[in-house]
Amino acid sequence: MNREWELLQIPGPTPIPPSVNRAMSQPMIGHRGQKCKELLEDLAPRLKPIFGTSGDVLVLSSSGTSVLEAAVVNTTEPGDEVVVVVAGAFGDRFAKICETYELNVHRMDVEFGKAVEVAAIEKQLQDTPNVKAVFVTHCETSTGVMHPVEAVARKVHELSEALVIVDGVSSIGGAPVDMDGSGIDLLVSGSQKAMMLPAGLAFAAVSENAWKVIDSNPRPRFYLDLRSYKKSLDKGQTPFTPALSLLFGLQEVLRLIEEEGLEQVHQRHKIMMEMTRAACRAIDLPLFVDDEDASTTVTSIKPESFKAEDFRKLANKEFGLMTAGGQQHLKGEIFRIGHMGYSRPTTVLQYISILELVLQRLGHNFEPGAGSAAAQKAYIQATREMDKNVSRSY
Numbered sequence: 001m002n003r004e005w006e007l008l009q010i011p012g013p014t015p016i017p018p019s020v021n022r023a024m025s026q027p028m029i030g031h032r033g034q035k036c037k038e039l040l041e042d043l044a045p046r047l048k049p050i051f052g053t054s055g056d057v058l059v060l061s062s063s064g065t066s067v068l069e070a071a072v073v074n075t076t077e078p079g080d081e082v083v084v085v086v087a088g089a090f091g092d093r094f095a096k097i098c099e100t101y102e103l104n105v106h107r108m109d110v111e112f113g114k115a116v117e118v119a120a121i122e123k124q125l126q127d128t129p130n131v132k133a134v135f136v137t138h139c140e141t142s143t144g145v146m147h148p149v150e151a152v153a154r155k156v157h158e159l160s161e162a163l164v165i166v167d168g169v170s171s172i173g174g175a176p177v178d179m180d181g182s183g184i185d186l187l188v189s190g191s192q193k194a195m196m197l198p199a200g201l202a203f204a205a206v207s208e209n210a211w212k213v214i215d216s217n218p219r220p221r222f223y224l225d226l227r228s229y230k231k232s233l234d235k236g237q238t239p240f241t242p243a244l245s246l247l248f249g250l251q252e253v254l255r256l257i258e259e260e261g262l263e264q265v266h267q268r269h270k271i272m273m274e275m276t277r278a279a280c281r282a283i284d285l286p287l288f289v290d291d292e293d294a295s296t297t298v299t300s301i302k303p304e305s306f307k308a309e310d311f312r313k314l315a316n317k318e319f320g321l322m323t324a325g326g327q328q329h330l331k332g333e334i335f336r337i338g339h340m341g342y343s344r345p346t347t348v349l350q351y352i353s354i355l356e357l358v359l360q361r362l363g364h365n366f367e368p369g370a371g372s373a374a375a376q377k378a379y380i381q382a383t384r385e386m387d388k389n390v391s392r393s394y
């Protein structure tokens with residue numbers, strides 16, 4: 001298979017828009033010079049709406065896990081009690097980081113494939129009233145669930161002084177988050193998913209409330225010390241040499257998002273989710289997550305009449321379609337399709353057609369073409385319901 005024919009529909013890394021690739025190939029610049037200062041000063045305010053905040057959005061040169069770790073080391077001290085919602089592999093990762101840093105971790109286990117209930121958060125806080133922070137994943141990439149992080153933040157603040165720390169690695173850029181309005185204290189993300197870049201940049205949006213805790217936290221930290229990033233940002237710098245090519249790419253990503261309109265970007269993701277789910281229903285493919293908990297960036301399917309891995313292998317070999325498998329105990333049980341970043345409704349039509357072709361090969365019983373027809377209907381219905389005056393560029 002010619003690599004350039006591959007359709008990369010895993011939930012990150014995601015395809016890079018050609019104009020972003022071109023932007024990343026600009027000649028190198030010095031990271032302490034005027035050009036870099038201008039670049040950083042241009043990026044800083046333009047990132048804020050994507051995180052739903054008017055506060056600082058810090059940019060680190062590292063993968064998403066680094067900002068999960070930064071969130072932990074900057075806000076907590078050994079022995080602190082924290083609550084971590086564990087509803088998949090990434091909630092589990094947050095919990096493991098907290099355990100590594102010697103926190104007293106209360107894992108709130110939620111069935112994989114379900115969203116955490118706000119009532120359960122309330123009960124947890126009643127049982128453990130002294131928690132310093134509540135950690136929750138926005139889109140649990142391993143299952144395709146979108147957790148109600150804004151409602152969780154409101155409830156936590158109603159009942160306690162705890163910080164609310166959100167992993168938005170696979171949602172930011174693809175789903176709206178009202179960080180300031182809901183009182184999320186720290187919202188972290190990465191570059192290789194809905195932000196349409198290669199891996200290598202990590203983002204941390206920090207509230208005023210979180211800064212108070214971070215500034216007075218005596219725990220030693222160095223590369224991940226968010227205070228250094230803030231101090232440097234205020235001077236139009238970064239504390240260490242940044243991944244400059246990715247910053248060039250980020251500038252173009254922001255231009256693309258602004259050109260389409262942030263709200264339209266979020267709507268496009270919702271439409272892609274609806275098309276994918278409608279198609280699966282029409283061809284009898286069981287969806288792993290219920291509608292009300294479904295993520296707009298990744299859809300998980302739990303096949304019954306064939307093996308998930310057989311589908312993934314054949315789709316890749318014959319059509320170059322890359323999907324992701326399950327993680328942890330869901331390995332071999334589900335497969336996941338990413339529809340975020342540089343993906344459009346036409347991309348969905350393409351992968352649904354491939355899905356149908358492969359399912360015919362695997363002997364799954366359905367009416368060929370029914371998935372594509374359902375995806376088209378979902379598109380028409382969703383776009384009709386949306387504001388007629390909003391122009392869409394896909």
Ligand SMILES: Cc1ncc(COP(=O)(O)O)c(C=O)c1O
Binds near residue numbers: 012137142
């Ligand atoms: C929700 C979530 N959190 C954290 C990460 C970890 O990011 P990285 O692999 O960039 O370290 C991922 C990556 O898939 C993710 O989906």
